[in-house]
Amino acid sequence: MKLTLLHSEIDRTSYYPDQELILRLKFDTTNAELDQMTNVSVSIFRAEKERDQFAFGFGASPLVSGDTVSVSVRLPTNFEPGIYRIDAVNLALGSTPSAQAQQIVRFETIWFSVHSIEEVLLDPTQLTAVIGDLSRHRQAYIxxxxxxxxxxxxxxxxxxxxxxxxxxxxxxxxxxxxxxxxxxxxxxSHTYLHEIVDATLTSLRYGSVDFDKVTEDRHQQGxxxxxxxxxxxxxxxxxxxxxxxxxxxxxxxxxxxxxxxxxxxxxxxxxxxxxxxxxxxxxxxxxxxxxxxxxxxxxxxxxxxxxxxxxxxxTPFLRLLLRSYAEATAEEDQGIALLRLWTVLELLADRTIQKGLQIKHPNGVLITNKRGNPKDTNAKDASVYQFILSQECYVTQGTSNVAGKTLCYLIGADESHPGYTRDTIIITLWDMVQAVYAIRNSVAHEGHFALDGIDSDNAGQVMAAFLIRDVGLDLWGWLRQIAWLATKRELQIGSSLINSLGGESA
Known part of the structure; x- marks a missing residue:
């Protein structure tokens, strides 16, 4: 069912917070078809001088009356005064959840204003004038x-x-x-690639290769x-x-x-x-x-x-940091990518971590070497460890599947963590750093890290093999998450922007 919109409107042009906004949509269809509509999702944007910002979204069951559908929402009590717009809705259509489909309907922009309770509401002529001023400023910005x-x-x-x-x-x-x-x-398009392959195979008498529309679509999407x-x-x-x-x-x-x-x-x-x-x-x-x-x-x-x-x-350092991270995420070889991600953290640790500082587990217990001597931040691995610890976003809880068995693990925490159970595998933050550092060194010196070539005297390599083979951990993904958050924090873009880009801390 494809619905055709004829007209859209709201019940007024200006509102106070906590007032009800009613959106009416008139369709070229029958009442029976409109009865198949189960939900209308609406996004409201705030008009600003540079660009409109997403302000508020809601979904509601529609009220159907003849050829008109209405949805309403009460504006939040803390809704910021300003000029707002609505120019599209997302319709959920279908009598049952299994048969439901989505349809986005766009229409001419509906403008309205929101005012504090002390202000006088704008009439339609005043609203048009304000929108004109915004448009002129926007054009100068463009x-x-x-x-x-x-x-x-x-x-x-x-x-x-x-x-x-x-x-x-x-x-x-x-x-x-x-x-x-x-x-x-x-x-x-892969059309020319297909022509090269087809002509070559034909000349070699292997026969022609048909042009595949599915392959063409995937190539364009990719x-x-x-x-x-x-x-x-x-x-x-x-x-x-x-x-x-x-x-x-x-x-x-x-x-x-x-x-x-x-x-x-x-x-x-x-x-x-x-x-x-x-x-x-x-x-x-x-x-x-x-x-x-x-x-x-x-x-x-x-x-x-x-x-x-x-x-x-x-800031040249920020360009270096961003480029190092971008090159890591662009790298197809996971070993080389891990090497570059480690470089990102090493760059940050060199700038922020004091040399000669003895490192400790999160519970305050000193970390020592094989001889029992305290480890300090003069070493690269200890310096990066201390940097990650200082970021305070390193605890990860998850599950993996190894040989058909589901395992629960906890990284960077201990039995006091609320997610801990008797079956949980505890992995210290130091163990994780040692494991990825061992892989980093193998890649830097040998070009790759091989599970079948582990040095049994190298604790980091042994730990890396255990975490990959026996626990099923993605060490590259873990390090990438740490480097991602550290890079964004260094760029100082703020938590709201970090969250808006879909990130989540470990």
Missing amino acids: EHEILTEAAFQRNSIPYRVIIFGVGCLVHAPQQMAGYSIKPIGRGF TPTFFVEYWRVLGVDHSDALEHCRRHAGLLFELLGLDRGQKPREFFIMAVDLRSGQRWFGFNHPWYRGNLISDFNPVSTANFIEAVVPKLEQ
Whole structure:
């Protein structure tokens, strides 16, 4: 059942907190069809000068009257005064849960205002005027000029610059000051690859290979594309404008790759002289795997980028840290990826952990070496351990399956943890650090870590083998989680942004 919307409205244009908002939707359908609708989900966005922010969402059972569906919600008592909009709903359709389908219905934006109890409500004419002011400010924000370093000292030429990227699924346009990131909605085709294979196999008399639509769809889904558009870049020439934007886009790509499995790469660049219309462009050759960016708040990526990019531009260490993490997540070889993740933590430990500090378990017991002497932070593994301990987000509880048996484990805690049972395997934080450090050293010295080549005198290697083979732990994933949180904390983007990007502490 596909419903067609004819009209949408709310019951008023201005509200106070704790008042009821009623949304009415008129459809081109019969009452019997509307009876199949079980839920209407609504997202409300707050209009701000730079971009609209997600403010509030609700779902409700619809009230059907003829061809009109109504849903209502009482605005929260702490709803912030401002201008808000609704422009889409998500309909749940189907008489039974097993037969239920979702349909997103978009419509012309409905604007309304919310006021504190001391304020006077806006009438429709006043609301339209306020929205017009917001729109003008938004356009100035979109068209913000960007100057290259050279353009500060010499005569400049205005350019529009576009950089295409692949390997990152951006779900919604992201607008920043003077530039935007927009999804294209399609990926690379494997048609030419198929033609190469088909022609070659035919010439070798192995027979033709049929073009497979399923393979084509998977190939496109695995290579999602997007572009970054710089609205007005003032540079001394097209090369200056392009190089400035490419460096900037490189930071964006690394941010997009943070915690997303792989950073995207550019595959096409173009600069347009806004005075003459002359163009300069070129293709690059990326070679990627795909990754995903999804979030309940569709502008979280823009918020994240705009908060962090200025810090990256000003602080070389943050660029080094982010690039090190991005390279780790982009690496297909898990051993090399673990080596690079360890480097991220080592960089942070070198900057924050005092040398010569004796390390302890979380319960205060000293950690000693084979001879019984206290371990201290002069050693790399102890320094990284102390850094992880200082982050206070290292406890992990989970289950694994080894040889058909489900095991419960607890990392970085002891029997006092509320999740502990008699069957729980306790793994100390020091054991985890020793295990990943042993793998790091094996990769650094031998190029890989092999379970069948364990040195029985090396406690770290023995522990790593035990955790991988007997407990079924993903040591790479554990270290990646630790490095992810540490990197974001170093970027100082705040817990709300960390949470909005889908992260969770260990």
